[in-house]
Amino acid sequence: MKNQGLLITAVEPNSIAAELGLKPGDRLLSINRQPVRDIIDYRFLIAAEELVAGVLTGAGEAWELEIEKDYEEDLGLDFGEHAFGPTRTCHNRCMFCFVDQMAPNMRPTLYIRDDDYRLSFWQGNFISLTNVKDEELQRIIHQKMGPLYISVHTTNPELRRRMLNNRHAGKIMDQLRQLAAGGIEMHTQAVLCPGVNDGQEMERTITDLAGLWPQVHSLAVVPVGITKFREGLHTIRTFTKEEAAGVVATVENYRQKFLARWDYPFVYASDEFFLLAEKPIPPAEYYADFPQTENGVGLVRLFWDEWELAEQDLPRQMLKPRTVTMVTGVSAAKILQQVADRLNQIKGLKVKLVVVPNKFFGETVTVTGLLTGQDIIDALTGKDIGDFLILPSVVLRDEEDVFLDDLTLADIEHRLKVPVRAVTGPQQMVETILAD
The missing domain is CATH 2.30.42.10 (PDZ domain)
Structure with a gap:
């Protein structure tokens, strides 16, 4: 015992x-x-x-x-x-798994592939259900473990077995039906791979999951992420601008149908699809109650809305001149450039925006949250940064000052010889820039 x-x-x-x-x-x-x-x-x-x-x-x-x-x-x-005991790990070998594309010799926690239904309920982790037995489904229902966050990717049984490289993966719809009948709320995602589960397969997935509304409450469609560390893995490419625009248009078509039927959109294209397609970010109404912000759905809109509030209180002139540098990844560059342009209208303030390419994971990775400390150092070395450097807090481990490559904020300050401030959102960014 x-x-x-x-x-x-x-x-x-x-x-x-x-x-x-x-x-x-x-x-x-x-x-x-x-x-x-x-x-x-x-x-x-x-x-x-x-x-x-x-x-x-x-x-x-x-x-x-x-x-x-x-x-x-x-x-x-x-x-x-x-309090949870051992974390249940993933038994899949997904063709698009980001963990399999990690660089070697990083900290051990970055290689953990959890697939634990308890953590899905407790903290919103996405799970595949491929390692969940019938008695565990009954436990979920009996203990009302909802909402759950489930990586579906496709509802085509054979395609899902192939994509996840797991013979148990094809029973996903039976599992979802059982959970739905038990009253469990679920939020789902489909990581799209061009030529694999997009197009008609994506439409099938949308239709099948919508058939379990309202228990299946949302579906986020997100593009596959690809790093340069794919040797020996399945051949996958990224979406083109035109393909991304097609995904956005298809999702919008279904959204309109669901809005008319349920007064709720159900399916969402992630922010990254809008940025890839160079389409405007939709208004807040597009995202209803913002059910999947942790999946990159609606974060840009929340940023814009917070920025518009912060912008209202901007001064016309600084009490004393100041120069600062802000860092961003490639995908958010156009958004942050507009912010920098507006801040530069304040007399006495000069804001420089530096777009940092991701050399660590490869330049196909464009999201800001996957920038490493070394890439930031490389991009800024030799540049006139000004009074201090502003970094978005998404580049750091939660509640710590550590980057993915284990460099710290202190390391950045030491290497660049300048104070560094990590900020969360536009309001804190503005307060930091304007602080006396």
């Missing part, structure tokens, strides 16, 4: 658990005779007002604790970073 249940790492003072004498090092095995496999089991089972908790203490004693509490009252237990 020593490896079963959840290991308690902390107990909140004055909580129910503290009153019962539970301590770090004890292990919670069950609640109401049901095994506690992970934090989701725990959250689901403690919703009852009367509990019987099975505990194995750090000293090896088996306890059975009877608890009465309010419906929403927590026990005061913390299970630390291992």
Whole structure:
């Protein structure tokens, strides 16, 4: 039993658990005779007002604790970073997998391919469902683990088996129907590869998934990302401008049908398709309730709307002259150039925009979030940066000052001999530039 249940790492003072004498090092095995496999089991089972908790203490004693509490009252237990146990990894070998295109010798976490339905529910990770058994589908339904975020790519069974290189991948529609019948909300994506799952196959995918509305609540169509590290992998190319425009037009045709039917658009082309096609970014109404911003759907529109608000408060003149440099990737260059042009209308302010090509992953990768510290250094070395450098925070690991290549903001400052500021969104960018 020593490896079963959840290991308690902390107990909140004055909580129910503290009153019962539970301590770090004890292990919670069950609640109401049901095994506690992970934090989701725990959250689901403690919703009852009367509990019987099975505990194995750090000293090896088996306890059975009877608890009465309010419906929403927590026990005061913390299970630390291992509250899910081992993360379920991906068993697919997708022809377009970005992890397979990573550069060698990077930090180990960049090579992890998670495919865990629990993390899809808990933090919005996309999953394929290829490693989910029927009893786990029933658990999802029973514990109401929604919404889920599911990588469908295609609803053609044979094509999906081929694209994911997994013989279990073809039953996706049966799985989605089962989840939909159980009332689980789902958001889906299709990573499009030219000549593979676009065109008529994309239309089939849109139609099939729309047939499960409203449980399948949205579908994001995004272009495949290709790096220069594809030796030995399936031959795939990027979309041309004309092909991207065709995807945008097809999606728009379906959106209009769904709007007329449900007053909800359902399917969205990602921002990258609009940028590739050199089409205007749609207004906020296009994105309804913005269900897939983490998938690059509507982020540019949110940026523009925030910029328009920030622009209203721009001064006519700086209190003291200032020169700053901003960095962007290739795909967002035209957007940021308009922002820089407007800022340069402020007397005493000079804003330079530097577009950084992605030499690390290859110049087919154009999104800003995949720029590395070294590419930024290479692009700016020898340039007059001015008073400080502004970087978008998307180039850094969440809540850390570390780039994909493990360089830090401090490294950039040291190499370029200039202060560096990482900003999130237009408002913070403007505040940083105008700060006294």
